[in-house]
Amino acid sequence: MNILEKIANELDTLSKSERKVAEVILSSPNTVIHSSIAALAKQANISEPTVNRFCRRLDTKGYPDFKLHLAQSLANGTPYVNRHVDENDTADEYTAKIFESTMANLELARKSLDTSLINRSVDVLTQANQISFFGLGASAIVAHDAQNKFFRFNVPVVYFDDILMQRMSAINSRQGDVVIVISHTGRTKSLVEVASLAKENDATVIGITTTGTPLAKECSIVLSVDVSEDTDLYMPMSSRIAQLALVDVLATGFTLRRGSKFRDNLKKVKDSLRSSRFDRKE
Amino acid sequence: MNILEKIANELDTLSKSERKVAEVILSSPNTVIHSSIAALAKQANISEPTVNRFCRRLDTKGYPDFKLHLAQSLANGTPYVNRHVDENDTADEYTAKIFESTMANLELARKSLDTSLINRSVDVLTQANQISFFGLGASAIVAHDAQNKFFRFNVPVVYFDDILMQRMSAINSRQGDVVIVISHTGRTKSLVEVASLAKENDATVIGITTTGTPLAKECSIVLSVDVSEDTDLYMPMSSRIAQLALVDVLATGFTLRRGSKFRDNLKKVKDSLRSSRFDRKE
DNA sequence: ACATCCATGAAATAAAATTTCATTTTTTCT
DNA sequence: AGAAAAAATGAAATTTTATTTCATGGATGT
Known part of the structure; x- marks a missing residue:
């Protein structure tokens, strides 16, 4: 690059x-x-x-x-050498490196996305009877976040980060349901099984994962989010952030598809939170 | 420029x-x-x-x-003109806009961070008897993610996204405990109360929030994460991603402070996940 | 309606980059 | 080690690209 x-x-x-x-x-x-x-x-x-x-x-x-x-x-003045965190980095240095590599990976992820598939996913989501988000570990957070977003849209949405609940939910799924399975590695056995179960039951399975993984093979639609491998050295980092950005994209596509009246509704949800907050003095 | x-x-x-x-x-x-x-x-x-x-x-x-x-x-991918999603945007367009504004906001957030405070936070975290992460709504996800990360470090860490559990936990906190309270707006009443309770009980309270909010006033250390307001129009978007990046920074600082032996341990945690995954054929 | 000014493009010129090809250097094979 | 082949290199020619010059036409103001 x-x-x-x-x-x-x-x-x-x-x-x-x-x-x-x-x-x-x-x-x-x-x-x-x-x-x-x-x-x-x-x-x-x-x-x-x-x-x-x-x-x-x-x-x-x-x-x-x-x-x-x-x-x-x-x-951008991006230092062009090694951006990996080093043993002796000061707080200043590792902070800069982490933010920079996060941004660089978002850019990478964006390039790996196929917007026509996003469009199709949004299609499918707006038609869905029920939407389920499944993830484990760091991807559980992404699933959790997605539920939080889609819940505001007043559509039936669930999220599970428990293997058994995911299995049961997948087995009970049916045509018209959309199951979104999130995994950076795309190799987590139980998640691949869940995807395959949901598919057998005629649900539409959307995978948020890396290109060419076992999980990708089980999905009806694969939204590939590729980030450079070694940034997630010992902990998931950029991968989950890229996945979250993709969730934002899907949620945005959803609201746009639903039209302006729908967005007034969103405003209501937001306003309903007001009483739980301190006023902003301006 | x-x-x-x-x-x-x-x-x-x-x-x-x-x-x-x-x-x-x-x-x-x-x-x-x-x-x-x-x-x-x-x-x-x-x-x-x-x-x-x-x-x-x-x-x-x-x-x-x-x-x-x-x-x-x-x-540098800096959004140049108006990068707001528009009613008639195609999937291509809104995808680009969301990714770009996310990146721009990460840049903003980085600039608003005070690395000497990060350094102090890492200090405090490495000394902590127990670490608690509290958040509600979109920030609950960040707290959840933080737990997921710090859990790998084999330190006592909890996370609550339930108001009552947060209160109880705050009341039971004591000196040597670190409570991290996450809120973009910094105005959520119950969270501000929780922060204040924890402080009264001599816990160190670290706030991940916007500069100058009511929550910020209750914290021992404020890690300010400022993103441009209107990107989070109807849903939290860039704010939570910036918060997550900050969590990465804290976690990284933590592992660096703990030294190389500690990082071997991290590798073990990662390896322990291997059997749950499909092999990578190379 | 006329003079002045400014914007514009055609053509000429200048600058810069690329291709071609002959020469030199390096490598490989006997 | 020495010859043949291959690769690297630069001089010169060519092509492409950018800039300048200058003539024309249209707008503005008196």
């Missing part, structure tokens, strides 16, 4: 002259984006075609295209 | 033809960064010099320089 990282990575696959170019770029990328190909060539003591070949080797269309990528990499 | 905003701002100082260029750019900036000046001129039905003049008017050196700025503006 980030072209500076990419250059650093591929440094040893480059030829001698190309490496000179790479070094000049890495040492002062901010100068390079304002240089012409001739200026850069001179700076690196090599010829213009070499710069051009260098750009192509990095899968860009040519020098101007390369500069565009470079500019983007520099844009 | 952001050139797309700048274009939108200066739209009325532009001439008729230049405005045509502006509109084309605003409507599909991602296409433009890959277009030549000729292609853009054609797209806008004006001549090439007009595009050039347009670029100069925006204080860039010329078209290539303008593209560089544009690329940078697009890079």
Whole structure:
């Protein structure tokens, strides 16, 4: 993704002259984006075609295209090196890293989403007799959150984070019911079984999971949410946040499909909470 | 700074033809960064010099320089103009908007965080005899998630999303206990009371809330998570995601403070889940 | 209605990037 | 080690792209 990282990575696959170019770029990328190909060539003591070949080797269309990528990499000031939390990081550092990698993963997740499938899911949800959300562990939280959202829409919605309840609920499902199964790994045995049970009973099964997992195979619709693996090192992190954002998208699609009158209703739900709150002094 | 905003701002100082260029750019900036000046001129039905003049008017050196700025503006995914979901948005559009505003709000939240307070919170947490997480509604999910995380650390941790249980637990708290109260609005009466009860009983109360709310006043440490208000129009959206990211930060700080031996333990917890999963065929 | 100013685009020019191809360097094989 | 093959490199030519110049037409104000 980030072209500076990419250059650093591929440094040893480059030829001698190309490496000179790479070094000049890495040492002062901010100068390079304002240089012409001739200026850069001179700076690196090599010829213009070499710069051009260098750009192509990095899968860009040519020098101007390369500069565009470079500019983007520099844009948000994102440090382009390793964003993993390190043993000796200060609070400042690990906070920044976690927020940044969360944002980066949201971006990744968005790219992996197929909006036509979102559209179909919203279709199915608005028609549903009953909606069930199932998840375990960190994904249970996502299911919980989804229930919280859809409950406001005044539709029959349940959520279970208990294996037995999930099974029973899946066995009792029927045509017109929608079962949403959430799992980052897509390999949790009991959840895959639940998905398969629900499907056998003619419910529509929507999976919120990673592409190509066993769970994905059991679903009628797969909403794939791919995040980079190693961010969830010892604990689920970015995966659940991406899943939650997807829940927001589904809920939003739902309210839009239901039309403006429906949204007035939502406002009522919100207003009903007012008495439980302290006033805002303004 | 952001050139797309700048274009939108200066739209009325532009001439008729230049405005045509502006509109084309605003409507599909991602296409433009890959277009030549000729292609853009054609797209806008004006001549090439007009595009050039347009670029100069925006204080860039010329078209290539303008593209560089544009690329940078697009890079960080910052929502540029109005990113509110609209009645007639397609699935594609509202998906993009929700993800983008989520990311923008994470950025906002990060800026509002005081890392020295995070450091102190981690201090307190690592010393705690017991940790309790309280939240209601959407924040209940965050509390739930926090429990899920800290549970892995093998420390005494509880979570309640029930008002009565929260009260009882707060009344029974004592010195050395840490109570984390989560609320975006910071105005939910019962939660403010719970915070105050816990404080009276000498527990350390950490609030995850917005700056300057009634809840914030009752806390020993306030971790302020500010997100832009109107994104949470009818449903909590960005607020809870920012809170979750903060939970990640606290959990990470916790594991770092506990040292490397402790992290081996985490790996064991993760491995213990293996048998419940389908193998990954590689 | 006329003069002035400004916006605009056609054409010419300049700049920049890319391709082609000959030369040099490196690698591989005997 | 030495020859053949392959790869890397840069000079020059070509092509593409951007910019400048300048002539034209339309709007504005008197």
